[in-house]
Amino acid sequence: MLADGAAWAVPEEVPVALVYNRRNYAVMLATPDNLGDFAIGFSLAEGIIHNAGEIEAIEIVSQESGTDLHITLNAERLERFDLIQRRRNLPGRAGCGLCGLENAESLTAPLPPIADRAIEISLVALATAMAALPDWQPLNARTRSVHAAAWADADGKLLTSREDVGRHNALDKLIGALARDERDASKGFVVMSSRCSYELVEKAARAGLPAIATLSAPTAFAIRKAREARITLYARSKGRFVRVT
Numbered sequence: 001m002l003a004d005g006a007a008w009a010v011p012e013e014v015p016v017a018l019v020y021n022r023r024n025y026a027v028m029l030a031t032p033d034n035l036g037d038f039a040i041g042f043s044l045a046e047g048i049i050h051n052a053g054e055i056e057a058i059e060i061v062s063q064e065s066g067t068d069l070h071i072t073l074n075a076e077r078l079e080r081f082d083l084i085q086r087r088r089n090l091p092g093r094a095g096c097g098l099c100g101l102e103n104a105e106s107l108t109a110p111l112p113p114i115a116d117r118a119i120e121i122s123l124v125a126l127a128t129a130m131a132a133l134p135d136w137q138p139l140n141a142r143t144r145s146v147h148a149a150a151w152a153d154a155d156g157k158l159l160t161s162r163e164d165v166g167r168h169n170a171l172d173k174l175i176g177a178l179a180r181d182e183r184d185a186s187k188g189f190v191v192m193s194s195r196c197s198y199e200l201v202e203k204a205a206r207a208g209l210p211a212i213a214t215l216s217a218p219t220a221f222a223i224r225k226a227r228e229a230r231i232t233l234y235a236r237s238k239g240r241f242v243r244v245t
């Protein structure tokens with residue numbers, strides 16, 4: 001309740017610990033819904049797994065202090081995980097996208113290029129998808145303070161959406177949902193309710209997403225990384241979409 005008596009719903013934000021086979025990896029601040037999708041999408045974006053089938057089980061444990069995601073990797077992936085793990089257990093703020101990096105060189109490491117960027121997206125499709133996005137944001141309709149990441153087909157029809165206080169968390173959840181449902185991510189594009197930052201490009205590259213359309217302009221670093229990964233960026237400017245890369 002606000003000082004003037006108006007009712008205002010606010011989104012929840014809790015520490016979410018990601019634990020792989022009893023090995024602590026990271027703690028992120030996130031909206032505590034669709035956490036199974038978050039576990040899969042985060043694991044894919046971090047390069048911990050190559051596909052959802054390498055996860056044998058996900059247990060969501062809610063506690064007073066937050067939520068633990070106990071993720072069980074299969075034996076082959078666990079062996080690889082132990083070799084490459086950077087053994088971080090750092091807090092991840094909702095908006096920064098940098099927490100837990102081993103060093104600055106991690107930012108300049110080459111992204112895997114999208115193998116096939118053949119999808120053609122018309123300006124009509126982009127406008128259609130963005131116009132439909134509010135209908136896929138039930139949490140934001142109540143709070144006006146969370147981000148959405150949605151996936152549309154080439155015609156701009158939205159098929160899946162996820163929300164979170166953090167734009168990169170929302171994209172992780174979306175990527176996890178696509179992987180869980182065995183959808184071909186390369187056959188559509190992402191629509192985001194935020195600006196496009198470098199970590200969104202990085203996650204899209206690892207998920208094989210060929211294009212991202214955002215509500216506002218990308219950063220210069222995001223543009224450079226998108227070109228490196230052969231991802232097409234679109235941004236809305238003066239009421240219409242423009243192609244950035």
